[in-house]
Amino acid sequence: MVTAAIPFPQIDPVLIHLGPFAIRWYAIAYIAGLLIGWWLVLVMLRQKSLWRNPPFNGTPPATEDQIGDFVVWATLGVILGGRLGWVIFYGIFLCSASPQGDFCHGLPMGFLTNPLRIVAAWEGGMSFHGAAIGVVLSIWLFCRSRKLSFVAIGDLVCLVEPVGQFFGRLANFVNGELWGKPTDVPWAMVFPRAPDRLPRHPSQLYEAALEGILLFVVLQICLRVFRLHERPGLISAVFLIGYGLIRFFLEFFREPDTPFLGWFSMGQALSVGLLVGGGYLAWFVLNRPKPA
Numbered sequence: 001m002v003t004a005a006i007p008f009p010q011i012d013p014v015l016i017h018l019g020p021f022a023i024r025w026y027a028i029a030y031i032a033g034l035l036i037g038w039w040l041v042l043v044m045l046r047q048k049s050l051w052r053n054p055p056f057n058g059t060p061p062a063t064e065d066q067i068g069d070f071v072v073w074a075t076l077g078v079i080l081g082g083r084l085g086w087v088i089f090y091g092i093f094l095c096s097a098s099p100q101g102d103f104c105h106g107l108p109m110g111f112l113t114n115p116l117r118i119v120a121a122w123e124g125g126m127s128f129h130g131a132a133i134g135v136v137l138s139i140w141l142f143c144r145s146r147k148l149s150f151v152a153i154g155d156l157v158c159l160v161e162p163v164g165q166f167f168g169r170l171a172n173f174v175n176g177e178l179w180g181k182p183t184d185v186p187w188a189m190v191f192p193r194a195p196d197r198l199p200r201h202p203s204q205l206y207e208a209a210l211e212g213i214l215l216f217v218v219l220q221i222c223l224r225v226f227r228l229h230e231r232p233g234l235i236s237a238v239f240l241i242g243y244g245l246i247r248f249f250l251e252f253f254r255e256p257d258t259p260f261l262g263w264f265s266m267g268q269a270l271s272v273g274l275l276v277g278g279g280y281l282a283w284f285v286l287n288r289p290k291p292a
Helices: 025-046 064-097 109-113 128-146 150-175 203-224 234-250 266-286
Strands: 014-018 021-024
Touching: 014 025, 021 025, 025 064, 025 150, 064 109, 064 128, 064 150, 064 266, 128 150, 128 266, 150 203, 150 234, 203 234, 234 266
Parallel strands: none
Antiparallel strands: 014 021
């Protein structure tokens, strides 16, 4: 093992202190992802050429005002789903399988003895897969209340979700958390919070690049070149499959929170679920008559 070739940048996780309150880069990442995603959806809605063909026939799947209202629903879905997903997938399932995990600290029984830990997101613990479920529920409830197409709005959300992934993984890097496995690659880093002080993969940056930038580009190509949005649901299927494959692959470079099933991590197990769901959705969409 070699000494890290690149020093870990010492960036304060807190952007600014306001008396007893602190504004953290992690919170800014969530806000940036939501606002930029909102703006990108509005840009797409204004591009008439995207909606000229069936099944839209010149009418986008939602108005700008409706998308503005949906942002509130999506924000609640991300926060509530992300936290509850972490509690269920990691605090309960993973800590039950591997109670020796550093982050468990008596979980899952700790949720019974101190229920405040269920909502204590400020102590760390948000799950992408839980946030995804929360957003899906928010899309379903919103579309049901506004009589909009669930799959078409889902496609719009999936097209911009990688933006949130990009900023979120950069925030993980700034926090020095979710680091990678020990390695001797020239770009390895020693993360200050890692107890063994070994050079490790900067896996947060890998995820920002692949889950964020690459997946965003792929989805935009699917939209603008192959026009997959004209088969509502197909963009969502590509997103689920793409994210599932990328996350499954990157788990080999990321230090797991705690062992799950040998080399098979909880992140990989949840990603298999995304792959299955995305594959079924693609099969279902492609086997339906093309909208006219």
